Amino acid sequence: MSERTGDSEFERARSAADERRLVEAAVSGSVAAFESLYRSHVGRVYGLCLRMTGHRETAEDCAQEAFVQAWRNLPRFEARASFGTWLHRIAVNAVLAQARRRSEHLGSEGSVEDEVAETLADASLGEMHSGHDLEAAIAALPTGARHVLVLAGVYGYSHEETAQMLGVAVGTCKAQLHRARQLLSRQLEATERLA
Amino acid sequence: MTRIDPETRLDALLGAIPTAVEPDRDLWPGIEAQVAPRRGRFPRWAGQIAAAVALVAISSLVTAVVVRHATQPVAGMTAMDAPVRFASASFGPGHALDAEYVAARRQLASQLEQRIASLPPAARDKLEWNLAEMHRAAQEINEALARQPGDPLLEELLMNTYQDELGVLASVNQLTNTGAAATLARKEQIRL
Numbered sequence: 001m002s003e004r005t006g007d008s009e010f011e012r013a014r015s016a017a018d019e020r021r022l023v024e025a026a027v028s029g030s031v032a033a034f035e036s037l038y039r040s041h042v043g044r045v046y047g048l049c050l051r052m053t054g055h056r057e058t059a060e061d062c063a064q065e066a067f068v069q070a071w072r073n074l075p076r077f078e079a080r081a082s083f084g085t086w087l088h089r090i091a092v093n094a095v096l097a098q099a100r101r102r103s104e105h106l107g108s109e110g111s112v113e114d115e116v117a118e119t120l121a122d123a124s125l126g127e128m129h130s131g132h133d134l135e136a137a138i139a140a141l142p143t144g145a146r147h148v149l150v151l152a153g154v155y156g157y158s159h160e161e162t163a164q165m166l167g168v169a170v171g172t173c174k175a176q177l178h179r180a181r182q183l184l185s186r187q188l189e190a191t192e193r194l195a
Numbered sequence: 196m197t198r199i200d201p202e203t204r205l206d207a208l209l210g211a212i213p214t215a216v217e218p219d220r221d222l223w224p225g226i227e228a229q230v231a232p233r234r235g236r237f238p239r240w241a242g243q244i245a246a247a248v249a250l251v252a253i254s255s256l257v258t259a260v261v262v263r264h265a266t267q268p269v270a271g272m273t274a275m276d277a278p279v280r281f282a283s284a285s286f287g288p289g290h291a292l293d294a295e296y297v298a299a300r301r302q303l304a305s306q307l308e309q310r311i312a313s314l315p316p317a318a319r320d321k322l323e324w325n326l327a328e329m330h331r332a333a334q335e336i337n338e339a340l341a342r343q344p345g346d347p348l349l350e351e352l353l354m355n356t357y358q359d360e361l362g363v364l365a366s367v368n369q370l371t372n373t374g375a376a377a378t379l380a381r382k383e384q385i386r387l
Contacts, residue, residue: 031231038223043215050216064222069345071230076341090345097347134208153209164342185201188208 023083027074034074038067041084044155045091051150052095054139062098066091088155092147092165099143137187144168145180152177332356 019040025033045066050059069090077086138146138154151162152173163173314322336353343349 031227034230035223035227038226042222043217046218046222047214047216056219060218060220060222063218064225066345067222067226068229071226073340073344076337076344078341086344089343093343093345093347134212149209154212155214167343181202181205185205188201188204 019083020079023074023077023079026071027077034071037083041087042067044084045087048088048091048150048155049095051135051138051154052092052147053098054146058098062091062094065094065098069094085161088157089165092151095147096166133191134184137184141180141183144172145176145183148173148176149180149184153180329356 019037022033022036026037042063046059046063049062049066050056053059053062066087070087073090077083138149141149147166148162151157151165152159157165159170159173159177162177163170166173168176333353333356336349336356340346340349340353
């Protein structure tokens with residue numbers, strides 16, 4: 001058992017060392033190394049963008065933009081930091097920038113969207129027995145609450161990290177997470193009553 | 196029958212969500228199209244050319260200032276108030292200053308420091324103060340960018356800071372060149 005644990009730790013260490021080497025090669029200009037990094041991280045980056053935007057095509061655009069920005073900012077990457085976390089920060093910026101552009105394009109304040117989203121989250125979206133149902137409920141959350149729930153609730157970032165990524169106060173982050181959890185809990189209770 | 200607490204159930208459901216989702220299409224071709232040619236368009240020597248252009252600008256500035264100092268007292272630095280904006284202020288892909296550029300710039304700054312010592316104290320103090328303020332601003336923005344990589348607003352601010360820095364140098368250059376030309380004209384008049 002301990003040998004197996006040791007093996008898995010070794011695998012993790014080797015994987016981390018491989019990633020460091022890939023990052024170093026990419027910083028030196030290796031597109032092939034960067035493609036390897038893309039293959040390793042695209043799932044989590046796209047997953048993050050998908051949950052934050054709630055829209056597949058927009059998430060694809062944001063994930064693509066995040067990797068392009070990552071390539072351009074590689075010289076600034078600090079080797080001691082986690083490459084995955086660094087990528088997530090860039091992806092969050094890509095999502096927020098996209099949301100700003102969309103808001104400017106539509107000329108909306110966002111509050112109307114949030115109102116509609118809150119109504120949807122309150123309404124019955126079907127039984128939340130599967131992950132798919134939960135995904136739908138998360139997608140229906142108001143934008144701010146959804147962003148915080150995805151980063152803190154799904155991807156496990158601390159309130160401080162989440163607040164920094166989103167450019168909001170830690171207190172706002174906590175309040176938004178509470179709001180998101182309340183809306184989802186209400187949804188769960190409604191589902192249980194129906195069951 | 197045991198009723199599961201909704202909060203606990205929610206935690207369990209959130210914990211079970213897969214964090215990785217594969218996109219329907221491969222995004223790599225779109226990424227590669229933007230990164231590979233970009234490296235081609237901005238090869239290694241691009242940074243060196245940008246640095247060389249800056250070196251010429253700074254060298255001519257220092258020469259002009261030193262020449263002017265030798266012929267007449269340096270006037271006030273009011274021309275700094277209207278810095279020239281360079282069209283060539285984009286130093287690398289995505290407005291990112293690459294490591295080569297940063298190294299070359301450090302070298303230029305060191306050369307400038309050596310020559311700036313020959314300026315009159317008041318002019319030197321003003322020039323150094325202005326440049327130090329811009330370096331400090333650039334450093335702060337770079338630190339913020341390390342925390343928020345890819346932030347478009349910060350990138351724009353950083354580029355503006357570097358543009359302003361070059362603008363100050365160019366303005367002083369312009370001012371001192373005008374001064375040197377006027378001195379030469381006066382000498383020509385005396386000779387006639």
